[in-house]
Amino acid sequence: MSASNETYTEDQYLEVNKYQPKSSSGKIANYVDTRVGGTGIVREFGRKVFPDHWTFMFGEVALYSFIITVISGAFLTFWFDPSMATTRYSGSYAPLQGLEMSMAYATSLELSFDVRGGLFMRQLHHWGALMFVLAMSVHMIRVFFTGAFRKPRELNWVVGATLLVLGLGAGFTGYSLPDEVLSGNGLRIIDGMLKAIPVVGTYISFFLFGGEFPGNEVIPRLYALHIFVIPALILILIAVHLFLVVTHKHTQYPGPGRTERNVVGYPVGPVYAAKAGGFFFIVMGVLSLLAGTFQINALWNYGPYDPSPVQAGTQPDWYIGWFDGVLRIMPGFIGNIPLEFVIPTPWGGNSIATPVLVPMIPITLLLLGVFVWPWLENWITGDKREHHLLDRPRNAPTRTAFGVAMVVWYLVMWGAASSDLMATHFALSLNDVIYWLRAAFFLGPIIAYLLTKRICLALQRKDREVALHGHEAGVIEVSAEGEFHEKHKLPNEHELWTLVSYEAPAPSGPQPNAKGKITALEKLRARLNRIWFEDRVEPVSREEYLEVMRHHGHGPSALEAAESRQAITAGTGSDSR
Amino acid sequence: MAEHGNGDSTAVVKAGEGASNGYAIDNPGLPPHRPRLADVDEKAAKRSERQVAALFIVSIIGTLMFFVGYFAIARMDQFDDYFEGMSALRVQNTLIGVGTALAMLGIGLGIVHWAKTLMPDHEVTEARKPLRTEADRAEAEKIVTDVVEETQIKRRPLLRNTMIAAALLAPLPAVVVFRDLDRTADFGVERMRHSLWDEGVRLVRDPTGTPIRAADLTIGSAMHVIPENLREVSGHGDRLAEKAKAVVLIMRLNPDDLHEPTPGRENWSHEGIIACSKVCTHVGCPVALYERHTHHLLCPCHQSTFDASEEFKVTFGPAGRALPQLPITVDDEGFLIARSDFTEPVGPTYWERGHTDPEGDFPA
Numbered sequence: 001m002s003a004s005n006e007t008y009t010e011d012q013y014l015e016v017n018k019y020q021p022k023s024s025s026g027k028i029a030n031y032v033d034t035r036v037g038g039t040g041i042v043r044e045f046g047r048k049v050f051p052d053h054w055t056f057m058f059g060e061v062a063l064y065s066f067i068i069t070v071i072s073g074a075f076l077t078f079w080f081d082p083s084m085a086t087t088r089y090s091g092s093y094a095p096l097q098g099l100e101m102s103m104a105y106a107t108s109l110e111l112s113f114d115v116r117g118g119l120f121m122r123q124l125h126h127w128g129a130l131m132f133v134l135a136m137s138v139h140m141i142r143v144f145f146t147g148a149f150r151k152p153r154e155l156n157w158v159v160g161a162t163l164l165v166l167g168l169g170a171g172f173t174g175y176s177l178p179d180e181v182l183s184g185n186g187l188r189i190i191d192g193m194l195k196a197i198p199v200v201g202t203y204i205s206f207f208l209f210g211g212e213f214p215g216n217e218v219i220p221r222l223y224a225l226h227i228f229v230i231p232a233l234i235l236i237l238i239a240v241h242l243f244l245v246v247t248h249k250h251t252q253y254p255g256p257g258r259t260e261r262n263v264v265g266y267p268v269g270p271v272y273a274a275k276a277g278g279f280f281f282i283v284m285g286v287l288s289l290l291a292g293t294f295q296i297n298a299l300w301n302y303g304p305y306d307p308s309p310v311q312a313g314t315q316p317d318w319y320i321g322w323f324d325g326v327l328r329i330m331p332g333f334i335g336n337i338p339l340e341f342v343i344p345t346p347w348g349g350n351s352i353a354t355p356v357l358v359p360m361i362p363i364t365l366l367l368l369g370v371f372v373w374p375w376l377e378n379w380i381t382g383d384k385r386e387h388h389l390l391d392r393p394r395n396a397p398t399r400t401a402f403g404v405a406m407v408v409w410y411l412v413m414w415g416a417a418s419s420d421l422m423a424t425h426f427a428l429s430l431n432d433v434i435y436w437l438r439a440a441f442f443l444g445p446i447i448a449y450l451l452t453k454r455i456c457l458a459l460q461r462k463d464r465e466v467a468l469h470g471h472e473a474g475v476i477e478v479s480a481e482g483e484f485h486e487k488h489k490l491p492n493e494h495e496l497w498t499l500v501s502y503e504a505p506a507p508s509g510p511q512p513n514a515k516g517k518i519t520a521l522e523k524l525r526a527r528l529n530r531i532w533f534e535d536r537v538e539p540v541s542r543e544e545y546l547e548v549m550r551h552h553g554h555g556p557s558a559l560e561a562a563e564s565r566q567a568i569t570a571g572t573g574s575d576s577r
Numbered sequence: 578m579a580e581h582g583n584g585d586s587t588a589v590v591k592a593g594e595g596a597s598n599g600y601a602i603d604n605p606g607l608p609p610h611r612p613r614l615a616d617v618d619e620k621a622a623k624r625s626e627r628q629v630a631a632l633f634i635v636s637i638i639g640t641l642m643f644f645v646g647y648f649a650i651a652r653m654d655q656f657d658d659y660f661e662g663m664s665a666l667r668v669q670n671t672l673i674g675v676g677t678a679l680a681m682l683g684i685g686l687g688i689v690h691w692a693k694t695l696m697p698d699h700e701v702t703e704a705r706k707p708l709r710t711e712a713d714r715a716e717a718e719k720i721v722t723d724v725v726e727e728t729q730i731k732r733r734p735l736l737r738n739t740m741i742a743a744a745l746l747a748p749l750p751a752v753v754v755f756r757d758l759d760r761t762a763d764f765g766v767e768r769m770r771h772s773l774w775d776e777g778v779r780l781v782r783d784p785t786g787t788p789i790r791a792a793d794l795t796i797g798s799a800m801h802v803i804p805e806n807l808r809e810v811s812g813h814g815d816r817l818a819e820k821a822k823a824v825v826l827i828m829r830l831n832p833d834d835l836h837e838p839t840p841g842r843e844n845w846s847h848e849g850i851i852a853c854s855k856v857c858t859h860v861g862c863p864v865a866l867y868e869r870h871t872h873h874l875l876c877p878c879h880q881s882t883f884d885a886s887e888e889f890k891v892t893f894g895p896a897g898r899a900l901p902q903l904p905i906t907v908d909d910e911g912f913l914i915a916r917s918d919f920t921e922p923v924g925p926t927y928w929e930r931g932h933t934d935p936e937g938d939f940p941a
Contacts (some may be wrong), residue, residue: 047701048703049701049702049703055732079616079878084813085813092652092656092659092662093653093655094659095659097797098737098815100813102813104763112612113653113662113666114652114653114654115652116647116652116673117647117673119670120670120673120674121665122675123670123674124674126711129803133624135749140792150822152708166815169844180911185862185863185878187860188591188821188860188861188862189861190923191860192857192859192860192861192862192924192925193860194923195925195926195927196925196926196927197928198928199788199928200857201927202928202929203930205927206759206764207755207758207759209759209819210758210759210761211759211760211761211764212761212768212818212821212822213818213821213861214817214818214821215814215815215817215818216610216812216813216814216815217758217814221758223639227913233753247708248708249703249706255606256604256605256606256607256608257605257606257607257608257702259604260705261704261705262702262704262705263702263703263704263705264607264700264701264702265700265701266698266700266701267701270692270696270708271692271696271698273690273922274688274689274690274696275689275692275693277688278684278685278686278687278691278692279685279687281681281682281684281686281688282681282682282686282689283685284677284685285677285678285679285681285682285683285685285686286678286682287749288674288675288677288678288681289674289678289682291673291677292670292671292672292673292674292675292677292678293671293672293674295742295817303814304815305817305822306784306820307817307824307856307863308783308784308803308820308824308855308863308865309863309865310862310863310865310877310878311877312865312866312877313877314877314878324878324879325896326878327859328879328880328894328895329895330893330895331894331895332859332881332891332895332896332897333891333897338898339900340897340899340926342930342931346932347688349930349931350928350929350930350931351926351927351928351929351930351931353896353897353924353925353926353927355859355895355896356859356860356895356926357926359895364873365604371691384688388705400705419880419941420877420880431893434880434893434894444734446905451605467601489849491763493602493605494605495601496601497600497602497604497605500600500602501600501604503599516587539600539601540601541601542600542601542602543600545601546681576741
């Protein structure tokens with residue numbers, strides 16, 4: 001058995017006490033350093049380089065929104081009583097005075113009307129939660145389209161996806177707490193969806209509600225999940241997420257001076273820390289502005305929960321929209337044939353709630369797809385290398401097209417949650433709106449895929465054209481012979497590098513395995529690989545570039561420089577393609 | 578790490594360097610740094626300084642605004658008039674919110690503006706550390722092998738197998754212990770087949786509880802109804818649970834508009850008055866909207882549409898079954914009463930619901 005075999009001299013141990021700080025801040029720093037080893041932390045992070053790009057802000061927005069939601073939520077817990085015990089309301093809000101309601105609703109009203117700043121905090125909490133999920137979603141979309149999830153960051157992508165799901169859970173459990181008509185009907189829908197689950201669904205509903213819906217138990221249970229279990233999990237995963245970001249170092253966009261081996265950006269101290277720290281206050285400021293000026297969840301309008309009333313035109317919080325929307329577009333009957341059916345059994349039959357279960361298929365596919373995507377993609381492309389340089393979305397046309405298709409699919413389901421509002425606001429037939437949404441559900445992603453792929457390829461061609469022939473300068477020249485032509489301005493080498501430094505490999509074809517056999521799975525992979533890579537625009541090659549430069553008769557210096565570079569490359573036996 | 582321009586580190590890519598052999602040109606290295614106005618012009622730097630300071634002052638004003646909102650506006654319970662109270666609350670919330678927003682935005686924008694205009698904007702380059710080195714990995718692998726070896730788990734399969742068995746069983750109590758989440762006396766699915774409706778139970782208005790005569794309903798009108806015995810249920814939660822199964826909508830149609838009832842339902846209506854469960858068969862929202870001209874009932878949650886004139890069959894939307902109809906008649910005093918309980922479970926479909934054929938062996 002051997003532990004770490006490093007040894008230290010006596011002097012090294014004594015060195016700790018040798019240093020005599022001069023300034024007072026030095027004394028504080030020294031006190032901390034001799035106790036927690038702060039020097040190491042400062043040395044590691046003080047000047048650590050973070051690449052900067054506006055698209056890297058979404059993750060920050062998510063983190064800050066979460067912190068703000070936790071702080072405002074803690075404030076709310078001092079007054080909110082998550083109890084379904086009944087009370088007669090006697091607070092300041094006259095229209096509800098004397099009504100029988102749960103303590104949960106009564107204290108929500110107390111927070112809104114009788115605690116100064118309580119309404120602000122409630123609205124800040126709600127806006128913060130909406131922003132948290134929104135920022136996570138946009139962040140995830142950014143990571144997807146730039147390929148930042150690739151090796152070595154696949155697991156961090158999974159951590160992020162889990163955070164998104166937990167964010168939905170946190171949002172929904174909170175939405176249900178005030179126990180008014182709106183959230184009660186939300187819970188009722190959840191109850192209906194739970195009951196549709198074959199075999200165990202009915203019992204899951206009983207256990208959640210402590211009996212039949214709505215019972216006496218559900219609010220305190222959701223409260224425990226909402227303020228303890230889910231936030232704790234989110235905090236742990238955020239820690240893991242950030243730890244991995246530090247371990248991997250942040251990705252960066254491709255560009256001059258940037259390689260797979262380096263990180264180009266601003267050091268933490270002072271620029272990055274100032275920008276990121278200042279940004280927290282900006283996020284908090286924007287959320288405060290929303291909370292102070294835009295009413296959200298005016299729960300006093302709804303009244304205490306009662307299973308009978310319901311408002312028309314109600315909307316769930318935005319992130320629940322796609323669950324609600326997909327439920328709306330699923331038909332219960334096709335013609336006169338019911339989709340719901342009963343499996344005949346000796347004990348009378350078991351029911352399959354097809355109209356509720358089928359809509360869960362696209363939702364499951366999308367969520368599952370998010371989790372397995374990094375492995376699915378590298379299986380198809382065969383690219384198992386590490387990537388620290390991001391893809392420009394146009395340079396991964398198939399991924400970008402597929403991603404846009406999935407976003408469109410999501411948005412159709414999400415938009416369908418407002419089918420009734422579309423009908424009433426635009427004076428359309430509700431039934432027609434649903435028919436169109438059903439068509440969009442199937443056709444939308446396909447059209448989006450085809451269009452996006454064409455757009456990506458067109459942008460790549462444009463890049464090629466700019467690289468080889470330059471930008472149109474908008475200046476028409478007349479030659480001595482009277483010939484008109486437009487002047488082109490060649491990009492400088494920094495711009496040129498961004499335009500040409502990408503890969504567009506050809507489809508690889510099926511590869512035999514170790515036994516020399518091509519399996520059926522490998523054939524499938526090869527087919528997907530062909531779909532992935534067959535439409536491609538190759539980056540400008542060195543030969544092409546030199547050829548065009550010579551043809552255009554550009555200045556001898558540029559040509560010489562380019563040729564000498566090629567000579568060096570050739571001399572070192574490069575693997576130039 | 579090295580600052581751009583004085584590249585003394587391998588991390589800095591200079592022109593003509595780098596793993597870029599496949600591309601049309603070689604990585605040209607970082608573009609030259611362009612100084613900002615504040616870097617070269619002391620006046621511009623001073624201006625930035627003043628702008629940042631102004632933003633910080635905006636923040637101070639915002640904080641004061643918060644205090645004005647908090648202390649200068651009376652709380653709602655100090656107003657006799659509820660509308661005045663509501664306006665005061667609106668003003669207070671706006672002052673508190675906008676004040677906090679200014680306090681935060683002033684600091685945030687100030688710091689960011691400071692960082693962008695005055696702090697150094699030289700991009701620096703740092704080498705990426707390999708995630709692990711071969712030596713580290715070899716060492717870690719050896720440690721793991723040694724640790725496993727020292728446990729002797731490979732040499733003693735009995736230990737391994739019994740441990741796996743124990744570890745597989747041990748989490749089960751963590752699942753079972755949640756059994757008492759539902760401690761109700763009538764635990765099970767049977768209760769979902771029964772509601773408070775029964776033979777002779779009066780239909781009363783929701784929420785007033787007054788009984789209804791047939792004459793109270795004109796043709797085309799509808800009414801929200803609960804069973805009279807609902808008020809006997811003690812306990813808020815239990816009452817809500819019973820109400821959640823028993824809410825009913827009644828409406829009166831011109832008897833000529835009603836389709837021929839299916840066999841067995843001939844006497845379920847009374848002079849064009851029909852009653853149905855208000856709980857949607859889709860996922861359980863209250864089906865609250867009634868359109869008298871078309872006799873359509875619409876669920877506002879997912880827009881399932883039911884036709885009252887055809888025994889509440891589904892005409893549009895995601896619902897998979899007709900709304901259960903409540904058989905009704907009138908008692909000696911002329912009040913509407915139920916003939917029986919619903920003949921099928923109300924609300925969304927669940928696994929144990931079984932078949933719903935009214936002529937079958939459904940325990941009515």
